[in-house]
Amino acid sequence: MFFEPDKYDHGFRYNPIKACVVPRPIGWISTISKAGLVNLAPFSFFNALSYDPPYVCFSVGVHTEDGGHKDTVLNIGETGEFVYSMATWDQRDQMNQTGLIVEREVNELDASGLEALPSKFVKPPRVKGSPVHFECTHFQTMILPGNKPSSDHHLIVGKVIGVHIQDDMITEDGLVDTLKMRPIARLGYKDYTSVDSVFQMEKTTPEDLLGKPQAAE
Ligand SMILES: Cc1cc2nc3c(=O)[nH]c(=O)nc-3n(C[C@H](O)[C@H](O)[C@H](O)COP(=O)(O)O)c2cc1C
Structure with missing residues (x-):
């Protein structure tokens, strides 16, 4: 089958696009507002x-629901920082809970029973129990226009200024142990x-690609 997303409906019961780019790593993103409200949310359009x-x-x-911006976008606009925590199998239920759209006053990190760890350089906290954290400063945002206003997306790029890797996730050879971390993906x-x-x-x-090299002329 073939369809042009700009021109007509795909005809599927559910839009197949997300199933066509898989697996997508989950950026578990914590931010903080100017007033100090912490927010945590998962994003699978992440890399x-x-x-x-x-x-x-x-x-x-x-x-x-109301056509406004998500807390993550508002907070990054206000304070220009975020933290990526890796979402893993062990914390899959909490990750899922933090994906709910709730009032801005709700700190999803606390509400889902997670604990926060302080960051070194930025104000948003890290998720305790996550084996990897990147402390980031906002670099640029690009607006991706939707086919309708409620489909607009903000593509947020951040520069990583601090990297935390849990010591027991590093092998004796100095490699990050992916199997031990068991990241989840969408x-x-x-x-x-x-x-x-x-x-x-x-x-x-x-x-390997071209076969045996020809003798030099
Ligand atoms: C696994 C998972 C992946 C998600 N990926 C995205 C995403 O890439 N972009 C997005 O806008 N929302 C995504 N969501 C939904 C947001 O996490 C949700 O809207 C969240 O509450 C953001 O709201 P906030 O910034 O207002 O807290 C995802 C939810 C889940 C559970």
Whole structure:
């Protein structure tokens, strides 16, 4: 099948787009308002963009009920900082709870029974129990226009200025132990996955791709 998202409906009962880019890592993003209100929310339109220095991005839809901005967008606009915590299998239920749209006054981190850890350089807290945290400063926001105003998205890019990795998630060889962390990720619909298997591939050579090199002329 084929469809043009700008021109006509896909014809599926549920929009298939999210199921077509999988798995998507979940950025568990904590922010703080100018008045000091903490917010925590998961975003699966999330990824790392670079590493020297590292930048990360995530994309936030409009608040569907009243057409206003989500707390995360408002807070980053006010204070310019956020923290990424890795969402893992152990904290999947709390992660899910923090995805509820609630009043701005509600601190989802407290409400879901999680504990906060202070950050080193930025004001938003880290999620205790999460094995990885990135402290970030806001770099740029790009508005992605929706086909209707309630489909607009804010693509937020942040620069990572501090990286925390839980010591017991680092192997003796100095590698981050993905299987031990067991990150969760989003698929389409209500589906999720978690990293419970890993495989390796050696880097290939030009000969692997092109066959035996010809003798030099
Ligand atoms: C696993 C998961 C992934 C989500 N991914 C996104 C996303 O990428 N973008 C988005 O706008 N909302 C996403 N949501 C919904 C937000 O987390 C939800 O609207 C949240 O409450 C944000 O609101 P706040 O910033 O006002 O707290 C996701 C929810 C869940 C449970």
